[in-house]
Amino acid sequence: MTLESTQDTSQLDKALLQNSSQSRRSLFEIPEGVTYLNCANMAPQLRSITAMGIDAVRAKATPWTIPFSQWFSQPEELRSLAAQVMGADADGVAVVPSVSYGIATAAANLPIASGQSIVILDREFPSNVYAWRELAKKKNGRLITVVREPGENWTGALLRAIDETTAIVSIPQCHWTDGSKVDLELVGDRARAAPRW
Numbered sequence: 001m002t003l004e005s006t007q008d009t010s011q012l013d014k015a016l017l018q019n020s021s022q023s024r025r026s027l028f029e030i031p032e033g034v035t036y037l038n039c040a041n042m043a044p045q046l047r048s049i050t051a052m053g054i055d056a057v058r059a060k061a062t063p064w065t066i067p068f069s070q071w072f073s074q075p076e077e078l079r080s081l082a083a084q085v086m087g088a089d090a091d092g093v094a095v096v097p098s099v100s101y102g103i104a105t106a107a108a109n110l111p112i113a114s115g116q117s118i119v120i121l122d123r124e125f126p127s128n129v130y131a132w133r134e135l136a137k138k139k140n141g142r143l144i145t146v147v148r149e150p151g152e153n154w155t156g157a158l159l160r161a162i163d164e165t166t167a168i169v170s171i172p173q174c175h176w177t178d179g180s181k182v183d184l185e186l187v188g189d190r191a192r193a194a195p196r197w
């Protein structure tokens with residue numbers, strides 16, 4: 001994948017979106033007659049992203065053709081773009097090979113004392129569960145799996161669960177099973193404000 005091809009394909013996306021005779025459907029591999037709504041577990045992929053993925057796999061087959069500068073410039077560009085989407089800054093974005101790898105890295109580095117708790121959501125995707133289960137066992141901590149009361153949303157249930165024993169809260173921006181949202185700012189504020197023992 002080259003920077004030029006990234007720019008070309010995003011310009012292609014823009015051109016297609018501006019052309020009223022083309023539906024947004026044509027940007028994806030979704031055929032007429034298929035309605036695909038699952039963006040919480042596996043979102044549909046833009047054709048341009050598929051093309052970039054294929055370019056990247058091809059480039060990896062001939063690594064001697066990849067200019068040295070690209071090893072660093074492309075991940076940095078990716079971090080900046082991802083940060084813009086999230087309204088964050090690039091230094092807060094890490095590029096990792098998988099969710100389980102990223103969570104395992106966090107679990108290996110975050111401090112937790114005996115008796116403190118780690119908070120996760122009920123029916124969370126396994127990549128965000130096993131490393132915390134192991135850490136809680138190793139440090140004699142508690143893994144709290146947050147369950148919603150009838151009529152309650154995830155944010156409310158999390159706010160109930162966070163207290164002075166909370167060391168780590170590991171949550172997504174929406175639940176993968178149904179796409180229901182979590183208010184990360186509210187939960188983050190509560191986690192930072194909770195008194196520490």
Ligand SMILES: Cc1ncc(COP(=O)(O)O)c(C=O)c1O
Pocket residue numbers: 040041042097098099100101125127176
């Ligand atoms: C909610 C959620 N988290 C994480 C992942 C991927 O986890 P990993 O990168 O560890 O395979 C998926 C994959 O479908 C997912 O749906």
